[in-house]
Every structure is written in C-alpha cells, then in structure tokens.
Amino acid sequence: MPVAAHPDFALLSDSWRLALEADGYSPATVRSYLGAVRNLATWLADHHPGTGPADTTRDQIRAWVVDTRNRTSSSTARTWFPAVRGFFRWAVEEGECPSDPTDGLKTPRPNDQTTPVLSLDQIRAILGTCNRATFRDRRDAAIIYVFADGGLRLAEVAGLTVDAVEIRDRILFVEGKGTNRSGPRRRAVPVGVKAARALDRYLRERRRHPYADLDTLWLGDRGRPTLGADGIKAALQRRAALVGVKLHPHMFRHTWASQFRAAGGQEGDLMVLGGWRSRQMLDRYGRVDAAERAQQAYRRLALGDRL
Structure with missing residues (x-):
C-alpha cells in the first residue's frame, strides 16, 4: 500500500x-x-x-x-x-524549517526542444477547405489568417473583440499573457492585406448573425452564441484533418515566427510583435528550422559563386 x-x-x-x-x-x-x-x-x-x-x-x-x-x-x-x-x-x-534544502541548487536546465512548424502548402491546403461563402467558412478562414499572419496565441485569438479589429489600418489590438499583479500585456499586431480581407468578409457576414450585438469577435454556429478557445481549436483541427494535417493551434505561432526570421525580420521586432520578453522562447521557436535558414543564407553568400 x-x-x-x-x-x-x-x-x-x-x-x-x-x-x-x-x-x-x-x-x-x-x-x-x-x-x-x-x-x-x-x-x-x-x-x-x-x-x-x-x-x-x-x-x-x-x-x-x-x-x-x-x-x-x-x-x-x-x-x-x-x-x-x-x-x-x-x-x-516562518521558522518551520531549520534550513532550505534547495539552497545552492540551480533550476534544472531545459532539454534541447524543437517545435514543429507548418509548411506554406499545408496552410494553403487548410485555407482551401474554407472556399464557400458561408458563415462558418468565412469565420474559419478569418481565424486561420489571424493565426498565420498575426502569430497570436490561442487565448489571444479567442479573446479578440469586434472593437479590437481595425480593418482600414490592418491592426489587431491584442491582450497577451500577463500576471495577476501587472495585468495583461497589450500590443498592436499588424496583419497583411489578405488577412484584412478575410476579416472584412467575416465581419460583413457576422452582421446577419442572431448574436451580432455581442462584443466577442468570433460567433458560433448551430445555435451557439460564441466560439471560445476550445471551439476554435476544434474548428482548426477539423479543417486540418480534411487535408491530412495533424495540427495544434500553437503551430501557427511557431510557423509565423519561423517565416519572419527566414524573410530577414529582425529579432527585436519579432519579440515586440510576438509579445515575448524572453530570448529563450525566441530561440526555441527558431531552432527547428535554423539549419535550413543557414543553408539558404549560404546559398546567397556562397564564396565559390563569387569567384
């Protein structure tokens, strides 16, 4: 026993x-x-x-x-x-222990972790499942673009409100992770033209929803008023399964960070846009395709090709 x-x-x-x-x-x-x-x-x-x-x-x-x-x-x-x-x-x-047995011990070192990313073809295939002019398809397409183009966390996407979307300026105002003492970290996240267009299509479709007066950006279907984090995750995984992709929503954030780095984006800008304060997390996100980025960089800089 x-x-x-x-x-x-x-x-x-x-x-x-x-x-x-x-x-x-x-x-x-x-x-x-x-x-x-x-x-x-x-x-x-x-x-x-x-x-x-x-x-x-x-x-x-x-x-x-x-x-x-x-x-x-x-x-x-x-x-x-x-x-x-x-x-x-x-x-x-408090006088309950004579000494601290953790004194002098260091926090365990992390394992060398890598994080999977999605290929552009996989994201295109998932978006391809949202090709009808229905409420659900336009909503899910907008969600996918927000994940892929904004690099947001699942909770951040779920927490978006209608007022947080500025279509004309292509900006999302996001409440990120914080602490109980300091509160959430707020940041402005830019998105591209295609993402803005997907959001615009969804917002126009959203006007006809029975719960259109709610502040929550993502509304449900089949009689549900809203779509929360669990619903967003289920919707994404349902779309991904249709094209044979095993997906977790956070993979979009990893892919976004990886693509930003591969395109020549500065690390400082990436930390600001992604809401990171730790270089450790940034390094973890970029580690999985670091070798591929290095190979691409050398192809541009190859000494032999410049002889």
Missing part, C-alpha cells in the same frame, strides 16, 4: 497558500505551486517514508528533480523546482 505523505506538508501548504494569495499570485499559479509541493511530498513518502519538510535534504531534492525529469519532462521539472524552492524559503522565514 502507498505510504501517506508527512502531515506537515499539508499543514504548511495551507499556510503557504495564504501567503501566496496575500502576495497577489494568480489562482492558477497558486494551484501549480501547491501541486509541485504535493508531488514532492508524495515522492518523499514513497522513497523516504516519514520525511517531513524540516527533515528534507538537498540530496533528496536532487533525486526528486531527476525522477521528475524522467517521469514527466524537463519543462515540468523546471516549473516545479522554483515552486518547491519558494515553499522552503517561506518555511525557513
């Missing part, structure tokens, strides 16, 4: 929750942090029964991190370790 975790973990986690909430952490972050501590407590119960927060050692933390990477992923270990470190630092400050 599985051994129960030391009761002090649950007791102190309840108190730590109050501290996190008082500091303004979002409910999602609080849940994530508490889940990490709960996972450590369960792991300790399995591998070192009877070990409580005050007894946890640095070597045990190291072993838990290694096991987490092997059981789940590098990204999970990188997310959970700072949460556990925050828990023990709080416990030391």
Whole structure:
C-alpha cells in the first residue's frame, strides 16, 4: 500500500497558500505551486517514508528533480523546482524549517526542444477547405489568417473583440499573457492585406448573425452564441484533418515566427510583435528550422559563386 505523505506538508501548504494569495499570485499559479509541493511530498513518502519538510535534504531534492525529469519532462521539472524552492524559503522565514534544502541548487536546465512548424502548402491546403461563402467558412478562414499572419496565441485569438479589429489600418489590438499583479500585456499586431480581407468578409457576414450585438469577435454556429478557445481549436483541427494535417493551434505561432526570421525580420521586432520578453522562447521557436535558414543564407553568400 502507498505510504501517506508527512502531515506537515499539508499543514504548511495551507499556510503557504495564504501567503501566496496575500502576495497577489494568480489562482492558477497558486494551484501549480501547491501541486509541485504535493508531488514532492508524495515522492518523499514513497522513497523516504516519514520525511517531513524540516527533515528534507538537498540530496533528496536532487533525486526528486531527476525522477521528475524522467517521469514527466524537463519543462515540468523546471516549473516545479522554483515552486518547491519558494515553499522552503517561506518555511525557513516562518521558522518551520531549520534550513532550505534547495539552497545552492540551480533550476534544472531545459532539454534541447524543437517545435514543429507548418509548411506554406499545408496552410494553403487548410485555407482551401474554407472556399464557400458561408458563415462558418468565412469565420474559419478569418481565424486561420489571424493565426498565420498575426502569430497570436490561442487565448489571444479567442479573446479578440469586434472593437479590437481595425480593418482600414490592418491592426489587431491584442491582450497577451500577463500576471495577476501587472495585468495583461497589450500590443498592436499588424496583419497583411489578405488577412484584412478575410476579416472584412467575416465581419460583413457576422452582421446577419442572431448574436451580432455581442462584443466577442468570433460567433458560433448551430445555435451557439460564441466560439471560445476550445471551439476554435476544434474548428482548426477539423479543417486540418480534411487535408491530412495533424495540427495544434500553437503551430501557427511557431510557423509565423519561423517565416519572419527566414524573410530577414529582425529579432527585436519579432519579440515586440510576438509579445515575448524572453530570448529563450525566441530561440526555441527558431531552432527547428535554423539549419535550413543557414543553408539558404549560404546559398546567397556562397564564396565559390563569387569567384
């Protein structure tokens, strides 16, 4: 039978929750942090029964991190370790632990991850499934263009309002990822002529929808008033399946970033347009086709061709 975790973990986690909430952490972050501590407590119960927060050692933390990477992923270990470190630092400050077992340990390094991108032919094929003058086809075509041309996240696309679309200036006003303390990050995202035309066609079709007075940009069909993130994802995957493409909406963002870099766009501009503050994420998005970009660059610069 599985051994129960030391009761002090649950007791102190309840108190730590109050501290996190008082500091303004979002409910999602609080849940994530508490889940990490709960996972450590369960792991300790399995591998070192009877070990409580005050007894946890640095070597045990190291072993838990290694096991987490092997059981789940590098990204999970990188997310959970700072949460556990925050828990023990709080416990030391509160006098519940004599020392911090994470002291001196570094956040686990990420694996060398790559991210799949879509080819232009695949995007054209998906758009080709939206070739009728119906509400659903015009809506889905506009959604695909917004993803492909604006590089938006799924939540950002789902959160668009009618007022966020400026057809004449070809601009989308987007609320991006933020924190509970600083709020969402707002940015203006330009789109091309074809994307603007697709949005214009959808907005004209949208006027005849029974729920056209709603602020939400994307309206549903088959009696549904709106189309949320799950509905957008399902619509895209349904279109992609028709042409034999396995798709996740975020692949559009990766493709957009990759194409921008391949076309000679500056990294600083890409970070602003994409709403990134971390070079690490930018590097991850560009890694998958870095070799192809390097080959294309050398074909333009080949020394032998200039002799």
